[in-house]
Amino acid sequence: MNEPIRRLSAVVLLLFFTLMAAGSWVQFVKAKQLGDDPRNVRTLYKQFGSFRGPIIVDGQAIVSSVPIDDPFNYQRTYTDGPLYAAITGYYSIGPGRSGLEASENSLLDGSADALFWTRLGELVAGTQQQGASVELTINAAAQKAAFDALGNRRGAVVAINPRTGAILAMVSTPSYDPATLAVHSSADANRVYQSLLSDQTNPLINRAIGGDTYPPGSTFKLVVAAAALQAGYSPDTLIDAPQELSLPLTTATLKNYGGESCGPTGKITLLEALRISCNTAFAKLAMDLGWPAIESMAANFGWGSGLNIPLGVTPSRLPVSPNQPEVAQSAIGQFDVRATPLQMAMVAAAIANHGVLMKPYLVNKVRDPDLRVIEQTTPEKLSTPMSPDAAAALTVMMQAVVKNGTGTRAQIDGVSVAGKTGTAETGLHTPPHTWFVAFAPAENPTVAVAVLVENGGDIGSEATGGAVAAPIAKAVIEAVLANAAGGN
Template sequence: MNTTTRRLASIVMVMFLTLLVSTTWIQFFAADRLNSDPRNARALYAQFGTDRGPIVVDGEAVASSVPSDDEWNYQREYERGRLYAPLTGYYSLVSGTSGIERAENDFLAGSADALWVERVQNLLTGSDPQGSAVELTVDAAAQEAAWDALGDQRGAVVALEPSTGKILAMVSKPTFNPNDLATHNTGEANEAYLNLLNDENQPLLSRATATTQPPGSTFKLITAAAALESGDYAPDTVVDAPSTYTLTGTRTDVGNFGGTSCASSGQMTLADAMRISCNTAFLDLGGDLGAEAMNEQAEKFGFGSGYDVPFSTAASQYDPDPDEMSTAQVELSGIGQGSVTSTPLQVAMVSAAIANGGEVMAPYSVDTIRDAELQVVSETRPSSNGRAISEETASQLTDMMVSVVEDGSGTTAQIPGVTVAGKTGTAQHGDNSAPPHVWFTGFAPADDPQVAVAVLVEEGGTLGGSATGGRVAAPIAKAVIEAVLNG
């Protein structure tokens, strides 16, 4: 072989090896990155050309794929889209996915590993792939009741089944219509998405799970739980309840709602302080318990951690750094103010744990997933996140919450023939110039809990500065509880 031939052969061999390496790299190592690249038109055609599975509530599809007269074959369609948006999320050519659409994408698209038998059959028969149906835990009647009762007010409602953690209702307002984002008219879809992103009310963010607010007096449940768990307090323990309370190390006086006095004697039992939601008593109690005990109790209920339900939620928080809190800050935390923030989901979980004898169940919204032949391929099993309080403490808190509804701050949550346990909340926020947020959380029936609920109405809703949790939020919770119990 002469020199020229050897050189030519070497060049050909190098080119062959380069082609082999580059092809292997593209098909194996870079495959996932290229498939997920938004500029990859083939991936988009494959994705939107699939008969995506439905999202189902009480046997009815609230999200489904319908044939489209364009190159994409199918378009996503949402029934009562605004009602279920905090759960379903959206599926869009322009803005991608969110909510259940994102969390359960592999099943909905028919590409999950659990569907490998069906995928092989499709490959062998040449059949088009079909997505699986995702069945939610949501109670349609409870969802409707929460939507209607919240009305045009900004806020959120979450209802849970205490014994399992099933999400029975999840409403957030203002919300959005996923159909506006699902359209194949990319210009319209992009305009709708930008309008939602630029909306100061942030309708794309679920107020039920994605944003946190001061929980106000609903947090007194955790303060009372920490006190009872310490062994130093009982429901009939007499605590200080002055007309005003000066935060330690400051000149700031904090009073009770409406400037009222909790007790003429300046003292009352812990149970009575809970019943009328006495601020000064719980300020003193929070300071006495200390940051470590308060933070530990909050974490046992779930503060400090987000959840996958299966989409991710924001983490509620006692304080970013409990070790550095001043005494005044700890005192404020006793009434759910200062650095304490929470999602309505987390507040509902506190009530659900008390209703469940102190055990915290992991929240979830997907019940079962069925393939195209309606066979169950995945089913969520209830799981425990641990015990927040003892059964005795849970029983004591239940009795205290019942008194709140029977003759305390939450009487508007009463239901004839049903014993309701609850707690109201009014929370200052920001620079305190805006009307307070109002809350209610509770469960029923108190002796056989079927539903736990949390309601947040921002800036007092329709009543503004004159609103209280009892006047505005409690009636909403009542409507949801009734819907579940009557279902």
């Protein structure tokens, strides 16, 4: 073989190996990246062209895949989309996935390890891959009651079964309709998504568990009261309650709501301080207890912990090494104390459950396409913030709040409700956030609830937790109790 032929052969061989390497790179190394590329139309057809499992509430599909005569084969539909949007999220060829559509994606699309044998059977039978159905813990009546009661106000509601941690309601308003993002035009889906992103009311944020956490206001007094009871105080213990509290290390003072006095003697019982939500009493109590005791109690209730329910939950926050004036402000849920509505519902649930906090969860069961249960959530203890005796004492104190204190608008005929109001300052020129946390029936609780209404709702600067948030909690509790009474 002469020299030119040898050189040509070497070049051809080099090109051959280059082609093999390029093919291997594309088919193996880059396969996942190319498959996940949103511009890959074949991938989109594959994803949307298979049956995606439904999401179920009270035996009814609130999200399902319906056959349709187009290249995608199926249309994702959302029944009462705005009502459940904070939970389900969206499944879209534009922005992708959110909510349970994202966290439970491998189950819904059939690719999860738990569905391996199902996929194998489908392969042998030559049938199309199908996803699993995801059954939620949500109580449809409670969910609707919460959504309707919030109305057009910005806020959130979370209701929990304190015995198990099952989430009975989770609502965030304003909401949106996931169906508008489930269209089969990426241009249209992206246009809707950009419109929702630019909406100043932030409808895409699940206020119940994420986004900006909120100052909890006087609902945080439950944490301080729990720390005091654990330290040996009783509901009848007298504590200082001046009309105006001088803060150490500063010339500033702390006052009660409206500048009012908590009593004629400057001292009141711990129960009375919670009943009328006395700021000066709890600020002084917190400084006496010391921040470590309060910080430890809050941590046991869940502050600082990341949760997956299976939606990701933004951790609630506490100030780091606050000085005495900052401790006083933190005691009334201000300064750098921040919480999600889920966090405050967890506080109420732990008190209701004799001091034991159960891990909150949204998914009850997962069934394969043949309706066999392949996953089921077992209730799990998260922590024990307080003793049964301390929880019983705090329950009595919270009952007084609703019976003849700041939370009377949560009263329900024939039902003993335990609750706590909160009105959190947000700035000099913005109305306060209003809160209410509660559980019922107080003697045998089956529901714990937290309500947040941003910036006073439709009342504005005159808003209080008792006036704005308590009636919403009442509506949710009534819905849960009525549903139970109906045998559902």
